Amino acid sequence: MTIELLIGAADHTVPITVQQRSSLAPADAFRLIMPIDLPTVFHRVGPFPGVRSVINQTEPWDHAGPTRNPQFEDGSQADEQLTECVDGVSFAYQLTGFTNVLSRLAAGVRGEWNFNPDGDGTLIRWTYEFKPLPGRRWIVAGPFAPLWRRYMVVALDRMVRWSEAAVKTPVA
Structure with a gap:
């Protein structure tokens, strides 16, 4: 399966990266976070809506290729595709087709997760790489970025x- 990637080497993107340490081993953190239920963790923060549900998932979210549609609390949605997966180490996805204000700022986003050994635990790094629309880079890199970083x-x-x-309390 060939996946058409949103972002290429010539694109001028706006990456936003956050990180946090976990007491879990990298493989365990990866195994639990990669398929996580989006409405459980994505709640409204500032102007950004939480995820209400996910529909139209084509396959299990454990390899490159599956697609789905996150539905947001404000009634908007996006198209998401898992583009890369290195088991226990990293995964990446792209979001396009936003029906909210992001459709006026960016052609889409590449999300990338890395699970790096850190002593007995894991350093988790998450990057959201925005591909701004022409003339919108200054908005995404300027006033938008700190709000999104908080989210x-x-x-x-x-x-x-x-x-x-x-x-600690295994999920059934």
């Missing part, structure tokens, strides 16, 4: 807390 920090913290709790 990511809150969501990543929820994911880490949820995954660490799931290991």
Whole structure:
């Protein structure tokens, strides 16, 4: 299967990266976070809506290729495709087809997760790489970026807390 990637080497993107440490081993953090239930961890933060549900998922979210549609609390949605997966180490996806304000700022986004050994635990790095529309880069890199970074920090913290709790109290 050939996946058409949104972002290429010639694109001038706006990357936003957050990171957090976890007491889990990298393989465990990966196993729990990659297929996580989006509405569990993506809640409204500032102007950004939470995820209400996910529809139209084509396959299990454990290899490159599957697609799905996150539905947001404000009634908007996006198209998401898992583009890369290195088991226990990293995964990447792209979001396009936004029906909210992001459709006026960016052609889409590449999300990338890395799970790096950190002593007895894991350093989790999450990057959202925006591909701004012509003339919109200054908005995405300027006033938008710190707001989005906050959204990511809150969501990543929820994911880490949820995954660490799931290991202590296994999810059925």
